[in-house]
Amino acid sequence: MTDLRPSPPxxxxxxxxxxxxxxDSAHPRVAAHARDVAGDATDPRDVAVRLxxxxxxxxxxxxxxxxxxxxxxSASRTLEQGYGxxxxxxxxxxxxxxxxxxxxRLGYADVRNHxxxxxxxxxxxxxxxxxxxxxxxxxxxxWVKATPAFNVELCRKAGTLPLEWDGSADSxxxxxxxxxxxxxxxxxxxxxxxxxxxxxxxxxxxxxxPADADWAGAGVQADFEAEVERAG
Numbered sequence: 001m002t003d004l005r006p007s008p009p010x011x012x013x014x015x016x017x018x019x020x021x022x023x024d025s026a027h028p029r030v031a032a033h034a035r036d037v038a039g040d041a042t043d044p045r046d047v048a049v050r051l052x053x054x055x056x057x058x059x060x061x062x063x064x065x066x067x068x069x070x071x072x073x074s075a076s077r078t079l080e081q082g083y084g085x086x087x088x089x090x091x092x093x094x095x096x097x098x099x100x101x102x103x104x105r106l107g108y109a110d111v112r113n114h115x116x117x118x119x120x121x122x123x124x125x126x127x128x129x130x131x132x133x134x135x136x137x138x139x140x141x142x143w144v145k146a147t148p149a150f151n152v153e154l155c156r157k158a159g160t161l162p163l164e165w166d167g168s169a170d171s172x173x174x175x176x177x178x179x180x181x182x183x184x185x186x187x188x189x190x191x192x193x194x195x196x197x198x199x200x201x202x203x204x205x206x207x208x209x210p211a212d213a214d215w216a217g218a219g220v221q222a223d224f225e226a227e228v229e230r231a232g
Contacts, residue, residue, distance in 0.1 A: 013103040015105075015194040016105045018098070019098065020195035020196075022070060022073045022075065022091050022196040023074075023091055023095045023194070024095060025075070025095040025097075025099040027075065029079055030079060030096060030099055031099045033079055033096065034051065034096040034097075034100050037051055038051065038100050045168070048167050049166060049167050051093060051096045051100070052165050052167075052171075054096070055089055055093045056148040056150070056151055056152070056163070057153075058082075059078060059083060059089055059148075059151070060082060060084075060151055061085065061086075061089070061154050062083040062084065063120060064123075065083065068198070068202060072088075073087065073088055073196050074088075074091070078092045086129070087131065087196065087201070089133070090107075090134050090147075090148065090149070092148075093135040094106055097137060104138065105193065106135065106192065106195065107134045107136045107191070107192045108133055108191060108192075108197070108201075109131075109132050109134070110128060110129065110130050110132065110187050110190065111128075111173060111184055111186050112185040112187055113129060113183070114127065114182040114183055115158070115182075115183050124209055125210040126208065130201075130204045130205060130209075131190055131201045131205070134146065134147040134149075134172065135148065136192055139167050139168075144168065146170075146171050147163050148163075161174045172186070
């Protein structure tokens with residue numbers, strides 16, 4: 001998962017510093033939270049690490065309440081609610097970073113969770129999570145991956161390893177849990193974006209997940225169909 005491409009010139013980073021529809025870094029709530037969490041830190045890496053842990057542990061992971069509207073996927077909404085799933089937590093981290101002048105973008109990959117709960121497996125009809133979201137952070141002249149999805153309390157309860165991050169090495173899902181059981185497997189890279197590729201995600205979810213799934217079924221299907229109708 002390490003990005004080995006040449007470093008872009010600073011002008012190419014502009015899109016990763018500006019606010020977007022979901023990465024609403026200029027929202028007063030987001031800007032204030034970024035300022036409060038960063039505190040007196042001025043080094044970009046120190047700022048990024050503080051913000052990472054604030055999102056990882058300060059926002060509870062909840063895959064059962066997923067709102068797919070632009071507002072529902074926004075950083076400001078996630079911060080207000082205090083919970084989110086992998087995509088919205090990655091969006092929040094990116095927005096907080098941009099609010100403090102640290103370039104950040106959104107990365108996506110399909111991952112297979114070999115320890116998915118039975119409830120979630122029944123809901124989704126699979127253990128494949130399409131468009132798992134993480135945050136790509138520009139530090140020391142290169143992109144570094146950060147995955148703030150699972151809060152530490154959840155990891156302790158589930159017996160999985162929390163993802164630590166120091167801003168110098170990629171933080172991506174562990175292939176095994178604390179007991180040596182197979183955990184996360186990356187199966188497909190979906191690329192990087194300045195903001196949430198909402199139409200692409202909805203299309204993939206509508207194709208992969210059952211129509212009666214609570215969070216990725218009828219609501220997502222209807223949302224996607226409405227999106228197609230508007231575009232057509």
